[in-house]
Amino acid sequence: MTTRLFDSHSHIQMSQFDGDREGVIRRARDAGLVGQLVLGTDVTSSMSAIELAATEPDIYAAAGCHPHDAKDMDEASLDKLAKLAEDPHVAIVGEIGLDFYRNLSPHDVQIEVLNRQLELAGDVSKPVALHGREAHQALLPFVEAWSRRMGGRLPDGRRLGVMHYFDGGLELARRYGNLGFFISIHCSVTYPNAGTLAEVAAELPLDVLLVETDSPYGPPQSRRGQRNEPAYLEEAVLKIAQLRSEKIERVAETTTANAFRLLGITDTAQPPLERAGAMEERGAQ
Ligand SMILES: [Zn+2]
Structure with missing residues (x-):
């Protein structure tokens, strides 16, 4: 694979990777990944993500509290997250959101912790990674x-964040897009029953799409039943390219450039400002 890929959502700091994390990172690079965003779900896993980002040049960290873990947050841990969010290795506040499917935290607590973290992201002028399941x-x-x-954008003009593992329809995707968010297409787009997601992946402008594995969860079709890892991202990108009748290189390059733009990473292989401007205009049409 000669094109570049970027996994916009992984959790390779989790214990599922303790036995072979170095191999997982190496295989990702061999598979063409030039970066991955590793997301925290609580204070401890956010710190682990930051440690990884501090040692691996192509790993970027997110610090945040997942809605499942909202019930364990107190003022002290919210303060701790606020400090972590300022760390230069932290590119995003996340993952944050609402999960009314598994309901591992009471709804009012999830909402309180979500809003505190949206405020935090505004305070540190960083984008957010949103999780929404049965809760849009x-x-x-x-x-x-x-x-x-x-005002629909971060102070430096970047988009406000990404809706990860998007599971809604086209109209909902467009709403999030208009609010200033990227839409991240997960490996589940490769499943035979991907219906609505396949439509979203085919119809949305490429300029608002990101791609993700959510490793270790939800492997692509050819790896069903296995642990997912970032190296498997290409299968999803190939499927998206087929759905759009576009070359995989174009889908890979554009979603990678989108990830760089969202995270505020200087893209040395592309003229980022010109490219970003051109894409923003096309996306608005
Ligand atoms: Zn996640």
Whole structure:
């Protein structure tokens, strides 16, 4: 694979990778990945993500509290997260959001922790990675309010974040896009029953798409039942390219450039400002 890939959502700091994390990182590079965003789900896993980002040049960290873990947050841990969010290795506040599917934290607690972290992201002028499962109705008003307060973009003009593992329809995807978010297409787009997601991957402008594995969860079709890892991302990108009748190189390059732009990473292989400007215009049409 000669094109570049970027996994916008992984959790390779988790214990599932303790036995072979170096191999996982090496295989990702061999598979064409030039970067991955490793997301925290609580204070401890956010610190582990930062440690990885401090030692591996192509790993970027996110610090945040997942809605599942919201019930364990207190003022002290929110303070700790606020400090972590300022760390230069932290590119994003996340993952944050609402999960009314597994309901591992009470809804009101999830909402409180979400809003505190949206405020935090605004304070440190960093984007957010959103998780929404069976909760978009509840999530949208908070995201809308935050987007409005932020003026639809970060102070430096970047998009406000990404809706990860998107599981809604085209109309919902466009709403998040208009609020200033990228839409991340997960490996599950390769499943035979991907219906709605396949439509989203085919129809949205490429300029608002990111791709992700969410490792260790949800492997692509050819690896069903196995642990997922970032090296398997290409299968999803190939599927998206087929759905769009586009070359895989174009999908790979554009989603990689999108990830660089979101994270504020200087893209040495592309003229980022010209490219970003051109893509933003096309996306608005
Ligand atoms: Zn995740």
